[in-house]
Amino acid sequence: MNVEETDLPGLGRRKDFMTASGRRIGVVELREGQTELFVSTWDDPDTCQASIPLTGDEAATLGNLLGGQHLAMKLTEAHKEVPGIVTRQFSITADSPFQNQPMGKACIRTRCGVSIVAIMREGEVVPSPGPDVVLHTGDLLVAVGTQEGLDTAADILRNG
Amino acid sequence: MDELALTLIELGAVVFCLGLLARLAGRIGMSPIPLYLVGGLFFGAGGLMKLEGIQSFAHLSGEIGVILLLLMLGLEYSAPELVTGMRRSWQGGVLDLVLNFLPGAALALMLGWGGVGAMVMGGVTYISSSGIAAKVITDLGRIGNRETPVVLSILVFEDLTMAIYLPILTATLAGISFLEGMLTVAISLAVVTVVLAVALRHGHHVSKAVHSENSEVFLLNLLGAALLVAGLAAALQVSAAVGAFMLGIAISGATADSATRILEPLRDLFAAIFFVAFGLNTDPTSIPPVLGWALVLAVVTTATKVVTGVWAAWRAGIARPGRFRAGAALIARGEFSIVIAGLAVASGAVSGELAALATAYVLIMAILGPLGARYVEPVLKKFSRPATPEAVRA
Numbered sequence: 129m130n131v132e133e134t135d136l137p138g139l140g141r142r143k144d145f146m147t148a149s150g151r152r153i154g155v156v157e158l159r160e161g162q163t164e165l166f167v168s169t170w171d172d173p174d175t176c177q178a179s180i181p182l183t184g185d186e187a188a189t190l191g192n193l194l195g196g197q198h199l200a201m202k203l204t205e206a207h208k209e210v211p212g213i214v215t216r217q218f219s220i221t222a223d224s225p226f227q228n229q230p231m232g233k234a235c236i237r238t239r240c241g242v243s244i245v246a247i248m249r250e251g252e253v254v255p256s257p258g259p260d261v262v263l264h265t266g267d268l269l270v271a272v273g274t275q276e277g278l279d280t281a282a283d284i285l286r287n288g
Numbered sequence: 289m290d291e292l293a294l295t296l297i298e299l300g301a302v303v304f305c306l307g308l309l310a311r312l313a314g315r316i317g318m319s320p321i322p323l324y325l326v327g328g329l330f331f332g333a334g335g336l337m338k339l340e341g342i343q344s345f346a347h348l349s350g351e352i353g354v355i356l357l358l359l360m361l362g363l364e365y366s367a368p369e370l371v372t373g374m375r376r377s378w379q380g381g382v383l384d385l386v387l388n389f390l391p392g393a394a395l396a397l398m399l400g401w402g403g404v405g406a407m408v409m410g411g412v413t414y415i416s417s418s419g420i421a422a423k424v425i426t427d428l429g430r431i432g433n434r435e436t437p438v439v440l441s442i443l444v445f446e447d448l449t450m451a452i453y454l455p456i457l458t459a460t461l462a463g464i465s466f467l468e469g470m471l472t473v474a475i476s477l478a479v480v481t482v483v484l485a486v487a488l489r490h491g492h493h494v495s496k497a498v499h500s501e502n503s504e505v506f507l508l509n510l511l512g513a514a515l516l517v518a519g520l521a522a523a524l525q526v527s528a529a530v531g532a533f534m535l536g537i538a539i540s541g542a543t544a545d546s547a548t549r550i551l552e553p554l555r556d557l558f559a560a561i562f563f564v565a566f567g568l569n570t571d572p573t574s575i576p577p578v579l580g581w582a583l584v585l586a587v588v589t590t591a592t593k594v595v596t597g598v599w600a601a602w603r604a605g606i607a608r609p610g611r612f613r614a615g616a617a618l619i620a621r622g623e624f625s626i627v628i629a630g631l632a633v634a635s636g637a638v639s640g641e642l643a644a645l646a647t648a649y650v651l652i653m654a655i656l657g658p659l660g661a662r663y664v665e666p667v668l669k670k671f672s673r674p675a676t677p678e679a680v681r682a
Binding site: 138 | 364365369370372373418422425429430431432433434435436437440441443444545606607609610613
């Protein structure tokens, strides 16, 4: 993917690319630390149809949503030959009993045979996280297992 | 009533009125600068009410306002941004200078204001208001637009040109001889080069010298440094404003960001007083005779700015609507035109008519600029309607 970076003197930095559908999409990283998400109109790729200010948290969450989906799709693709194996994403909410706890405390693999293969955090991937990795609010766990195992894992992460 | 009480009452009333005007400007979505100018005209010499007590305060505060305006302009850009901006946009920048300096200068010569008047009016019509332009770009959601970097680089070029233009102007206004003038220009060019070089390599040292975690210490450091540098620059005849601008450029990174945050309220206050002070010294009855010329100048320099933007955006490979958006974003003139006119008036080297013309011109352009930027697209669509439906369907 060809991401174009442009300096905006006095404002910040723009990073964008053209989608296959012919729209320009990208972000402007503003000096003050906010992010502006924008999408071009379909008839004039120079101008923006929407320009949406995002706080740091919002930008990180959006990054997790987009990146998590992509990762899950790749994993599903990889596990297609193994019947019964499914990929699912779990987000750590503010009321999760495991937030700010090491992941090993949840004992997910021992209790339901589900593997956490990656964590999406602030738009970045933490691959094969060990039991010592501390979970934070907003993290997106990418889990692989059986349908029933994943249901149990979801319950564990929500209710302990 | 004793003098202090009178001064306080007058000052309080003026600042309070400015607050009301700023609120009104925010409500109708325009720049407050024209309203401040009108406020100054209202209270000044020949206006409806004459305020005597605050003249000396307004004068000094206005000077500080100019220093803060330029300091914050410098803070906005880092030295690497200035250098890359200059490299990327110098052709557009030169076209901008030629097209927009000439109308003002030519009119001044026609009206018999001589070389000094031409120098001043050229500057007034040349420099776009980066404050208004930046606000228009943000308000209209055009930060992500492709023509925006083109507009911003032209503004960067203009601001750097100011660093060379202001010392020349100061020298011209002081009426010093050609040789001395060349010396001043040489000094200022050397200073600009040295500051840019230092800021590129050692900007963090300057930042460190003024930085402090304690916001009180930081504010005093900054303000002290700015006034000192500005004063020294003035003593060298390089123009106080340019000294402050250069200090702003030398301060970079996180220090510049927190400096902007801490100075913003001070700048808003002193700059507002500067605009009022300028209005105070302009006789409102001198405006009607020059209004016609101000309108002519407004029409011509709106066209020349649009041409500049269209050409620069065309070179950057922007499509037709984007070219006109870029042109319209540059139309607004504001704070720096008044700074230039203010310097000229303070020196006493130009006639009162020039101040009146500059005031009327900026009043028109500060209102016209944001309107032009907002309505350029619908207007353009209207004119190209026959072609649009097919193009859209295709």
